[in-house]
Amino acid sequence: MRVLAFLDGTLAAPDAPQIRVDDLGLLRGDGVFETVLVTGGKPRELGPHLDRLARSAAMLDLPPIEIAAWERLCDQVIGEWSGSPEFVLKLVCTRGIEGDPSATPTAFALANEVDPKVLRARAEGVSVITLDRGIDPGLAERAPWLLLGAKTMSYSFNMAAIREAKRRGADDVIFTAADGSIFEGPTSTVVLVRGRTLYTPPSDIGILPGTTQAALFRSAEKAGWTVKYEPLRIEDLYEAEGLFMASSVRKLTRIHTVDDRALPDSKAVYGELMAAYEGEY
């Protein structure tokens, strides 16, 4: 089951060609996206997702995102959906056709089933390796043209990093700086547990502000946890009492192994955090 609609309300066949070869989203990865989890007919954290889409679009000098129009588009696609009660809604906005000065963005929403591999990762946890992201924590502020912290469609190196992890027998990646600072996963935010405190790196070092991580922090605080945005280092991962990847579709995924080091069993903490998080919806 899949549903595709464009921002103007046109429903279209997801298995048929819909995009021109000279769309800059294709030729240059020049566009922005969001991935939203829909459960029981409701898109989770839609406001933060659309705010982040708007922020990414602004970083790329794309035309402003009209939040209300995207909300209508999401409503429409969710209304057309007749598959599983939990599904994925991908929102995409590209710069449009190359060389056309009056080009308007190519903007669509695509609903799709959750990948079974994601369901398995949620249940079983994952192993990760740390890989050098090649940037320093001050770069995002110094060089905004590098688009660090924008959710662009130029994700080929994120995909390459995950392939590198699989080559090394792991499932996923946590990116680090040369100085040992922790950034983020290729498609997730890092959350670390120490005592009754949750930690995640501050987004101004050039990482994507996590919508799922923010929702988790909000609900965990209500449940009595302390939450902190603080720089983390590789050694912190190795000594974590609990380590998680937060992302919309995977929700909170337990990391049981980092760089071949087994972490302490965090199933109890995971259960507690997930209860708080799911209580939000």
Next chain:
Amino acid sequence: MRVLAFLDGTLAAPDAPQIRVDDLGLLRGDGVFETVLVTGGKPRELGPHLDRLARSAAMLDLPPIEIAAWERLCDQVIGEWSGSPEFVLKLVCTRGIEGDPSATPTAFALANEVDPKVLRARAEGVSVITLDRGIDPGLAERAPWLLLGAKTMSYSFNMAAIREAKRRGADDVIFTAADGSIFEGPTSTVVLVRGRTLYTPPSDIGILPGTTQAALFRSAEKAGWTVKYEPLRIEDLYEAEGLFMASSVRKLTRIHTVDDRALPDSKAVYGELMAAYEGEY
């Protein structure tokens, strides 16, 4: 005038939708490309372009590029072309459809007229600014998952850098490292002239090996120039007797201004180098 054909020989309408929304080239910028200049019915440096396409594809773990099939595709599209004698041939190969384990790459060639802005840049030269690329010269070797030196479709930051140049009143960009090393332009190779020697940075620092720069070096050597692959620094640009951007469609473009500093008039050197370069074809 435009001509589009897919690698299987299918001709298609370039102004009609041809690509699915779930093509990974679109969703993730996950693919590779080349841009070839065709003059008088002949693609320039097609061998080096296809070799580089194959190298980029290998860096992305894409299926091997079948050189002979791409040569046939280029022949076909060039045969169909009835526009200007000089035109642009773009070659694109993406990872194909998301989530399909038997997905084959989406592979096509698109012929298009040369952008008039490029013709003006060739005639008048350009002004550039230097911008931090945020990486160090050892990173490419240390972190191959970052795909430095692969010509991927994840080019959104290259486009953002050029927009930043225009905001600052310049035409284009030369990327630098934090230590002042020179990398490349967002879509070009840097060539510097000092006396009777041409310099360009070595590609193993994480830049794309330039097909046009290589052809220029080959022809300039025959014409008595010395050519060197050596690290360059920002100060070298400011003190250059001649400074050029090499790329397939712009050929060799004079840089008359770097970071608001006017360079010496290099029209004579440009004329000499262009005579050698054009003598190849």
